[in-house]
Amino acid sequence: MGNRVLASIPTKDFRRLERDLEPVTLGFGQVLYEPRKAIRHVYFPLGCLVSLLTAVDKRRTLEVGMVGNEGMAGMPFILGMGVSGVRALVQGGGDALRMASAPFRIEFDRNRPLRDALYRYTYALMAQISQTAACNRFHDAEARLARWLLMTRDRVGSDEFLLTQEFLAHMLGLRREGVTEAAGALRKRGLISYSRGSLRVLDAKGLKASSCTCYQIVKSVFDRAQG
Numbered sequence: 001m002g003n004r005v006l007a008s009i010p011t012k013d014f015r016r017l018e019r020d021l022e023p024v025t026l027g028f029g030q031v032l033y034e035p036r037k038a039i040r041h042v043y044f045p046l047g048c049l050v051s052l053l054t055a056v057d058k059r060r061t062l063e064v065g066m067v068g069n070e071g072m073a074g075m076p077f078i079l080g081m082g083v084s085g086v087r088a089l090v091q092g093g094g095d096a097l098r099m100a101s102a103p104f105r106i107e108f109d110r111n112r113p114l115r116d117a118l119y120r121y122t123y124a125l126m127a128q129i130s131q132t133a134a135c136n137r138f139h140d141a142e143a144r145l146a147r148w149l150l151m152t153r154d155r156v157g158s159d160e161f162l163l164t165q166e167f168l169a170h171m172l173g174l175r176r177e178g179v180t181e182a183a184g185a186l187r188k189r190g191l192i193s194y195s196r197g198s199l200r201v202l203d204a205k206g207l208k209a210s211s212c213t214c215y216q217i218v219k220s221v222f223d224r225a226q227g
């Protein structure tokens with residue numbers, strides 16, 4: 001599975017960039033960035049999925065965005081900052097290409113197609129983050145869970161993913177019982193199955209019907225931004 005930002009760059013510009021890209025395999029639960037800490041690498045996910053989390057207090061976190069193979073983790077760099085505002089956590093293990101911050105800055109300044117692709121991506125990611133904020137405040141747990149599962153499915157390119165209810169609670173800002181209830185409702189309708197930490201989407205169309213409109217709104221922005 002390729003990365004869509006990198007795939008959009010003309011071959012001659014990509015060749016130069018390629019020299020500084022290092023293949024890495026990221027494991028579930030790995031932390032890439034911490035708030036207020038320097039960013040050492042940017043990551044272009046191939047098959048992995050990265051969650052952007054905001055700390056609410058010592059115990060609770062809330063997912064405010066996710067980055068898969070449609071984008072790049074390390075958005076502050078695009079905006080001229082070298083420090084992360086969020087915690088970036090690998091929520092789906094898999095491959096990525098990473099680039100150290102110093103060569104990335106040089107390449108970002110001189111590689112126009114890369115810069116344009118990352119500006120468009122940042123626009124879409126900001127739309128995703130603002131929609132997620134509204135979603136977390138106004139939409140019920142079941143619709144949010146359906147939205148989250150659809151977004152994850154699009155980014156990992158698979159109907160099955162590993163996750164625990166506790167993990168989902170952290171992502172969605174719910175109590176564990178809230179996750180159990182929402183997942184139970186989706187399972188009862190035959191939309192998902194769940195066993196031993198593995199969740200499978202059985203009926204994506206039905207899941208779309210159960211999701212709030214946030215899924216489609218964000219998807220349309222990404223489709224538009226990536227042409």
Ligand SMILES: [Zn+2]
Pocket residue numbers: 134135136139143144147212213214215
């Ligand atoms: Zn929503």
